[in-house]
Amino acid sequence: MESAPGRTLASRLLSFNGLFAVQKPKGPTSAAVLNLLREKLLAEAGMPKPSRRKRSQMLKIGHGGILDSTAAGVLDQITKDDLENVLQKFTGNIMQIPPLYSALKKDGQRLSTLVKKGEFVETKPARPVVVYNLTLRNFKPPLFTLDVECGGGFYVRSLVNDIGRELSSCATVRELTRTKQGPFTLEEHALSEDKWTIDEIGQSLERCMLLLQAEPSRKKLKTELSEEHTLSCEDK
Structure with a gap:
């Protein structure tokens, strides 16, 4: 009993x-x-x-x-000024392509699950997302840390990938910490x-x-992400 x-x-x-x-x-x-x-x-x-x-x-x-899993990679010669100038292009209302390794679904299965199985997965179309604030907190090549304050539906993995492309190289996330949710x-x-x-x-x-x-006017929770990661790139 x-x-x-x-x-x-x-x-x-x-x-x-x-x-x-x-x-x-x-x-x-x-x-x-x-x-x-x-x-x-x-x-x-x-x-x-x-x-x-x-x-x-x-x-x-x-x-x-x-919250995504971690990832890692390698960097060529990119200066702090290069990186800060690029970040300005990813602030505000932007278009973003979701990563293949995500929780989005195709035929009822997560894209990440299909990718792990080795199946061909088509990239989802770009969609509007918002970045309220994006700042470089630390820069020690080949590593750097970003603080990201963003809206719903935003993928940090895609942001990092896009930053690498904009720098004519590539980049991946090593560590990610969410410091605020609403x-x-x-x-x-x-x-x-x-x-x-x-x-x-x-x-x-x-x-x-x-x-x-105490915040009745908040219709949708805003997400603030502190991205503490090692990003890396390799020559193409």
């Missing part, structure tokens, strides 16, 4: 409804992080681990945006894995929902 404290935790967990921030570690996919979070909460509440099919039905958890910041709001507990999430839900209510 389930103990009274167990029933209390389970009831509280299943009553949660709203948004809160989670710190995604480097390595696992966004989906893997959600699965781990779900397993930890169910275990704490003393609830049985559901089958894969019923996992999302028992405790529904979603995310507000997929009003939620990594430093102030995101829960690290050691705080993925029912109590901590309950408190975080209250704080985050109050934060959203």
Whole structure:
């Protein structure tokens, strides 16, 4: 028979409804992080681990945006002035072609999954995106770091690729960190894995929902990305 404290935790967990921030570690996919979070909460509440099919039905958890995996590569001679001048061309309302390695789908399957299988995937057409701010934070050839504040549907991988092309070379992302999603910041709001507990999430839900209510004019969450990566290029 389930103990009274167990029933209390389970009831509280299943009553949660709203948004809160989670710190995604480097390595696992966004989906893997959600699965781990779900397993930890169910275990704490003393609830049985559901089958894969019923996992999302028992405790529904979603995310507000997929974070990409890391990538790496090599740079030829590009100056700081060269790079800063190019960045101006990618600020404001721009057109961007989504990368093949993405969560966009074709015939119900993610493009990234099809690419991994070695299948031919056609490039999606360019679409409008917005970059509110794009600044060079650090430049130590062959590495540099960018801060990107952008709207929804934006791909940092495509931005980096386009920057490389504009410099008559190529570039890839080595490391990417999202520092802000709407009003939620990594430093102030995101829960690290050691705080993925029912109590901590309950408190975080209250704080985050109050934060959203304080900004009623915000119709769509704006994403700010801090891109800390090694970009590299090679001679063509």
